Amino acid sequence: MFRSRPGRVLLAALFLLATAYVYVFFALYILFGLIALDVLFAVLAPIAKRRGWGSEGRIAGHLSRPRFRDESRRTVQDSAKPAA
16 A cells, blocks of 8 residues: 655655754754853953952942832821921
């Protein structure tokens, strides 16, 4: 009924292998790119720290800031104060 065609099977296998090859090398290029970014950041980190490009000081300043006082809510003590 159905004749087996070795050409079609071979073509399908080659197509699947080629697709897998493309995906594997695409993933490798992404991995190499991430490694290159990591190396670049490791090289730039001391320069950024020396020049003060980081946000370490700003974050510490925000964390040590006193809590925000809501001016829209007036307490009983505020209303008891005489106007200057």
